[in-house]
Amino acid sequence: MSVTEDRLPIISRRSKRTKISPNGVEENSFQIPIDLVFEILLRLPAKSVAACRCVSKLWGSLISRQDFTELFFTKSVHRPKLLFTCRKDGKLFFFSSPPDENSSADSLVSFSSSCRVSRPINGLVCLERDVKKTNETVRVICNPSTGQCLNLPKPTTTWSGLRIHNFFVYEPIEKQFKLLLSCGIHEHLVLTLGTGELSWRVIEPSKPHCIHRLSNICINGVLYYPATDMSSTDDIIVCFDVSSEKFRFITAIQGFIQAGHDGVLINYNGKLASLVSKRSRIVDRRSKSIELWVLQDVENQECIKHTYVLPTWWQDIVGTGCYTFVGVTRSKEFMFSPWYQTVPFYVFYFNIEKQTIRRAAIRGMEALQGHTVLTFLDHVENVKPLSLCFS
Structure with a gap:
């Protein structure tokens, strides 16, 4: 250079x-x-x-x-890492590791209060922190790699006592980060970062819906998450266009919708997909096969279902562990990770083309043994000041 x-x-x-x-x-x-x-x-x-x-x-x-x-960000995109979060004694810890076999996790940052964390986008995450002294919920944008944080303004809502869901999203054309808040009933709130004075805006979806859990994925500027139609009580998949801030709904393909509710929504080659095993997002030694549901056409609501049979020696390699779907790697491997920090800590990769399974030992998190772990694929290291990320 x-x-x-x-x-x-x-x-x-x-x-x-x-x-x-x-x-x-x-x-x-x-x-x-x-x-x-x-x-x-x-x-x-x-x-x-x-x-x-x-x-x-x-x-x-x-x-x-x-x-x-x-330039640093561009290079990081081509060498993504795994990101781990783990809670212990009221603290949230971040670790990163290369997605290679038998690697060592680097400790990044920790926060002194219990938090809920979003899926990382371009190296950033959104934390939802409960402040006991004031009985308030504070939302913070954080860069786990540098420790930089940005406190977001408190939304003015009448949602007292209701569970609020946070969706941290990104629109790749305008390069805008946004935060979508929903109490799962009628109105939603949207905050666009990098617009000078930060202020929340109210939007109302055409179909009021109830959100059960935060299985969500943002693909090419569209956020997807499972919900239930409040008027019909039918399960649906919600599609939120980050740019136009308009809602659409997947309602016609019940097999795909059910897989989205029972499994884990993922990005599969730029398309919305779901991984599910025995109507669950969990795999263990009793699992026999994995279903991959891929949404081929959003407008016409067409999907394809693939079933992959696990090898007979699967139960020997996983032992008594319980694993959750993380996603699909760039080399088309299904990745599974434990729910809890174990020693040794293994993640598994199932190659759907070669029908092979490999495991990788991640060292460096032994002090958090027995505590819940969240694992994310394709974490990108970002050294930009937050002011540049949102400009």
């Missing part, structure tokens, strides 16, 4: 500097070339890059430059 002088006008390109010591003797000091600084920083994990901001004002300025943060 070559960094031209006009791209970094604040940094000298000289590699050698001469100064006069107090006794009148010339001394030479060498600066690291900017090209080399860039290459060094691009090879570091995001947590280390964030620490490098404190090296000097020069380094802090360099790391905050938009051209550097964009």
Whole structure:
């Protein structure tokens, strides 16, 4: 990579500097070339890059430059990681790990109060934290890799006593992050980040619906989640267009809808899909097969069902563990992860084309043994200041 002088006008390109010591003797000091600084920083994990901001004002300025943060983000997209969250003693811990066999998880950040966490988007997550002193719920956008946080304004609602569902979403064309709140009855609230003064807007879906649980996925600017139609009590899949902020509903294909309610919604090659086993999102030694339901056409509500039989030795490799679906990797492997931190901690990959299963041991989280773990695929490290993420 070559960094031209006009791209970094604040940094000298000289590699050698001469100064006069107090006794009148010339001394030479060498600066690291900017090209080399860039290459060094691009090879570091995001947590280390964030620490490098404190090296000097020069380094802090360099790391905050938009051209550097964009380049780092682009490289991170091609080397995604696993992200783990785990709760213990009222704290929420974040870890990341490369998706390779027998890797070690890096501890990222932790929060001192119990939180609910969203699926990560472009390296960011939304935390919902209950503040006991004020009996309020605070929502925070957090970058687990750098520890940066942004407190969001409190919504003014009359939803007292109702369970509010949070959906952190992203619109890729306009590059906008939004937060959708729903109490599962009538009105919803939307907050667009990066619009100056943050304010909530009220939107009303054409079909009032009740949300049972937060199995959701955002694909190409559309949020999908399972719900029940309040007027007919039928199960449906809700489609929320992040750009237009309009709702649509999948109602006609009951097999796909049922799989979406019982299993886990995933992104399968850019299409909405669901993984389910025995009408459940759990797999264990008793599981015989896995169903993959893929929505082929949203407008015409057409889907395809694939059934994959697990090998006979599946029960021997998983033992007595209980695993949940995480998603499908870029190499078309189904990934399963334990509900709880175990020692050793294994994640499993089922290759649907080769009909093979491999497991990977993740070290570094042993202190959280016995506590609930959430696992996410394709986590991207992001060193952008939050102000640039939402600009």
